[in-house]
Amino acid sequence: MHADDSRASLLADVGLLLFLTVISLTVVLAGITHQLWLNACYMGITLVVMLVTYFFGIVPGLLGNLLFVLGQTALMVAVNWHHAGQLPLTLSFWLVIPGLLSGTLAMMMSQQQQLQANNDLLRTQLAERGAFDLQTNLRTTVAYVADARVFIENHRRFQLPVTMVVFRIRYYHELQQLISEQQLQTLLTMTSNTLTTATRDNDVTYYLDNQLPTWGTILYADAETAAVAIARIKRTFATQLLAEAELKSLDTALVSGVASWNPETMANPYDLMNEGVREMEFDVGQSGEK
Structure with a gap:
């Protein structure tokens, strides 16, 4: 295997492990907060942001994360202003988790795309050489x-x-x-x-x-x-x-x-x-x- 392919394969594996780690951390933190419906809502929005990252790339994904963070901040300030203590600060992990999930997903995807591009190039070169x-x-x-x-x-x-x-x-x-x-x-x-x-x-x-x-x-x-x-x-x-x-x-x-x-x-x-x-x-x- 070419050195670049080996590096890309290693980084793709690292990205996958980090992605699974962040998912596991999300499950643990969501269980600690005991906010079932809000956690479910945030998880749904996070999945949408990850789909945006998957199909459109890291930049649209980061923009989606920024909007999500702004929305969470506005919601937490508004609820706690009018209903003191309704939303615990432990929910603030959702400010970071979506960005981590999108980042590790983008890391994994980019390396896999590089491997696929290298494989396509190799097949083309072999075909051009008649072998x-x-x-x-x-x-x-x-x-x-x-x-x-x-x-x-x-x-x-x-x-x-x-x-x-x-x-x-x-x-x-x-x-x-x-x-x-x-x-x-x-x-x-x-x-x-x-x-x-x-x-x-x-x-x-x-x-x-x-x-x-x-x-x-x-x-x-x-x-x-x-x-x-x-x-x-x-x-x-x-x-x-x-x-x-x-x-x-x-x-x-x-x-x-x-x-x-x-x-x-x-x-x-x-x-x-x-x-x-x-x-x-x-x-x-x-x-x-x-």
């Missing part, structure tokens, strides 16, 4: 090439098996003509979610092509182990397809191709990926998308 697909929330071919080089180097140094598994949706072009844009988007999202949830935690799924949707996973495994993972993924896809009301009537499935890294016939990550795409031709019920 992250905003539609599927998956890494792209750019990221795959960088990651695959690490896998290939580990294969060379430690003799670890490296296998690439590539997936497409059977009859995708035909489905594209038959179903609505919303159904198509649901299908792509469901496929991406299936591939990310049905793989192991240390396996990364990539979105390799958005023209003819193609997904890929690179893993430390041989072809036989990869075949087990493929069977699991296809079963999960079929189950998820039936669970989607918009998609359960579709006649489709995933087609897959498997390619293991071979330094004698492959020179770079693209060779491994392209071999996986070619292997899809031999999957049962091929897609015809070649």
Whole structure:
């Protein structure tokens, strides 16, 4: 985590703790005064002031607090002038509490907004660099090439098996003509979610092509182990397809191709990926998308 993000996260937590502390203090002080209806009225006004702070910012919130303080002061002076001793001075805590609640709420909100802005900026930068697909929330071919080089180097140094598994949706072009844009988007999202949830935690799924949707996973495994993972993924896809009301009537499935890294016939990550795409031709019920 970036240093600025760490600081913002810490300040947001501090703001939350202070906010909860002031609320607890308010409950205790309200119980001591034994002024049920007036405390309830003041609490309602305080909630309104906090909503103003939440939706419009700290400056309107502080102005609301100032009006609230002036109103309380005028009420206390008027009541005690005409009815001596009717309003105890212990109620004066309401002069401070609303400001503290608004301040701690604003502190917490500002840091959370900063974290959200930093996250949005990071996502935009990743997308601009081509390493992250905003539609599927998956890494792209750019990221795959960088990651695959690490896998290939580990294969060379430690003799670890490296296998690439590539997936497409059977009859995708035909489905594209038959179903609505919303159904198509649901299908792509469901496929991406299936591939990310049905793989192991240390396996990364990539979105390799958005023209003819193609997904890929690179893993430390041989072809036989990869075949087990493929069977699991296809079963999960079929189950998820039936669970989607918009998609359960579709006649489709995933087609897959498997390619293991071979330094004698492959020179770079693209060779491994392209071999996986070619292997899809031999999957049962091929897609015809070649």
